[in-house]
Amino acid sequence: MSNRHSATITARAGIAQDPAYGSVTPPLYLTSTYELKAFKQPGKYDYSRSNNPSRDLLGDALAELEGGAKGLVTSTGMSACLLALQLLTPQDTLVIPHDCYGGSYRLFVNLANRKQAFKVVIVNFQQNDWKALVQNAKPKMIWLETPSNPLLQITDVKAVCDFAKNLNALVVVDNTFLSPVLQQPLQLGADIVVHSTTKYLNGHSDIVGGALIAKDQAIGDELKWWANCLGVTGGAFDAHLTLRGIRTLLPRMKAHQENAALVVEFLQQQTLVAKTYYPGLKDHPGHAIAKAQQNGFGAMVSFDLAADEAYLPVFFSALRCFTLAQSLGGIESLICHPGSMTHASMDAAAQKTAGIGPTLIRLSVGIEDPRDLLADLAQAFAAVALAIEADGKPHSGNTAGSTTADAGTQVVATTAAAKHHDAGRQNAAEAEQSFRLNPALAAFW
Numbered sequence: 432m433s434n435r436h437s438a439t440i441t442a443r444a445g446i447a448q449d450p451a452y453g454s455v456t457p458p459l460y461l462t463s464t465y466e467l468k469a470f471k472q473p474g475k476y477d478y479s480r481s482n483n484p485s486r487d488l489l490g491d492a493l494a495e496l497e498g499g500a501k502g503l504v505t506s507t508g509m510s511a512c513l514l515a516l517q518l519l520t521p522q523d524t525l526v527i528p529h530d531c532y533g534g535s536y537r538l539f540v541n542l543a544n545r546k547q548a549f550k551v552v553i554v555n556f557q558q559n560d561w562k563a564l565v566q567n568a569k570p571k572m573i574w575l576e577t578p579s580n581p582l583l584q585i586t587d588v589k590a591v592c593d594f595a596k597n598l599n600a601l602v603v604v605d606n607t608f609l610s611p612v613l614q615q616p617l618q619l620g621a622d623i624v625v626h627s628t629t630k631y632l633n634g635h636s637d638i639v640g641g642a643l644i645a646k647d648q649a650i651g652d653e654l655k656w657w658a659n660c661l662g663v664t665g666g667a668f669d670a671h672l673t674l675r676g677i678r679t680l681l682p683r684m685k686a687h688q689e690n691a692a693l694v695v696e697f698l699q700q701q702t703l704v705a706k707t708y709y710p711g712l713k714d715h716p717g718h719a720i721a722k723a724q725q726n727g728f729g730a731m732v733s734f735d736l737a738a739d740e741a742y743l744p745v746f747f748s749a750l751r752c753f754t755l756a757q758s759l760g761g762i763e764s765l766i767c768h769p770g771s772m773t774h775a776s777m778d779a780a781a782q783k784t785a786g787i788g789p790t791l792i793r794l795s796v797g798i799e800d801p802r803d804l805l806a807d808l809a810q811a812f813a814a815v816a817l818a819i820e821a822d823g824k825p826h827s828g829n830t831a832g833s834t835t836a837d838a839g840t841q842v843v844a845t846t847a848a849a850k851h852h853d854a855g856r857q858n859a860a861e862a863e864q865s866f867r868l869n870p871a872l873a874a875f876w
């Protein structure tokens with residue numbers, strides 16, 4: 432375990448480590464292969480699928496940041512997840528949370544159901560009986576995502592890890608939403624951390640990448656073998672950019688969080704917001720645990736629009752500062768509709784179980800001037816209010832400060848907003864299809 436502080440590890444990630452010329456910032460090794468010193472005398476590197484100096488610098492920095500023995504850099508966040516799953520066999524059971532990133536859910540469920548790669552048991556860690564459910568499952572591995580995507584639910588990592596030890600189960604934590612500067616799951620007892628480095632770690636929305644950090648050297652070595660065998664290692668250029676991104680991780684996270692706190696305060700005063708999901712709120716069910724296990728509440732915020740889903744297009748198209756897009760964790764503010772975007776790979780029933788409603792909106796709060804962000808949201812809410820009025824419906828949502836949704840106060844859309852939406856909902860299949868933002872992408876869900 433490194434005794435350097437996160438601000439130092441991040442600011443100096445890859446700095447002054449060039450053995451060839453002493454360059455202060457790290458060189459980028461764009462090479463697929465390496466010359467042998469002589470016949471049967473390979474150097475430290477032989478082929479970039481197995482090892483690459485640019486990738487290794489990133490892996491080492493992440494291992495130091497998370498406090499692990501080994502950091503592996505993968506091509507995407509999903510391939511980091513896939514890599515961790517190599518520790519399972521068809522006889523093993525994987526426990527997954529009922530709410531997690533839709534792509535992770537799709538991977539777990541399809542590998543289990545279509546490939547019989549392992550068995551899956553879904554557990555709601557927010558319920559008091561989670562211990563009994565986990566014990567009954569007899570898991571080899573427990574997967575956690577905290578805060579969860581997109582509802583920002585908090586799981587007590589230490590409690591789960593302590594319990595897992597008795598069951599001889601490994602705990603994997605997806606730490607994408609916070610980054611190691613805000614949460615270090617290995618220090619709470621987890622065995623493996625995975626990241627989509629696409630998000631906060633890189634921070635500039637210009638790569639897709641992933642990482643896996645193992646607490647234990649032997650597990651790290653086994654997974655490094657699998658990473659090479661499967662060919663899921665990340666590209667050198669992406670690693671180089673991510674390493675550059677990491678050097679500003681701390682000030683970025685600080686700025687993200689300051690803006691997020693202002694956005695949350697603003698959302699709570701909106702009559703068109705039925706419920707705000709943010710672990711920094713005192714009435715968030717996971718607030719106390721988040722306070723204890725995190726170094727900050729992060730900058731992901733979700734809320735339910737207190738209006739019929741037919742008004743979503745009005746809201747989204749009015750925005751100028753928040754960009755309607757998948758992903759999160761870049762310096763620019765993004766907004767998304769989890770039901771039809773990030774979590775479209777969960778079917779309607781799974782979304783319902785996870786608590787993802789049709790008017791749930793997720794914000795990745797960026798580092799722009801907060802005045803512009805609040806003004807942008809204000810004018811988008813005003814546009815929705817206007818559309819509702821044009822439909823001749825009074826609108827009412829929560830009272831300022833309340834975070835509790837009242838289904839009875841939801842506004843029902845009629846003509847004006849329905850124009851944007853009502854493409855014909857004759858049967859259940861069509862209704863589900865119309866819930867998806869882009870049916871042309873259906874093959875990827």
Ligand SMILES: Cc1ncc(COP(=O)(O)O)c(C=O)c1O
Pocket residue numbers: 507508509510532534535576580605607608626627628629639640641758
């Ligand atoms: C929490 C979480 N884990 C994993 C992933 C997958 O990462 P990637 O898109 O880099 O494959 C995502 C993507 O959004 C995510 O939000």
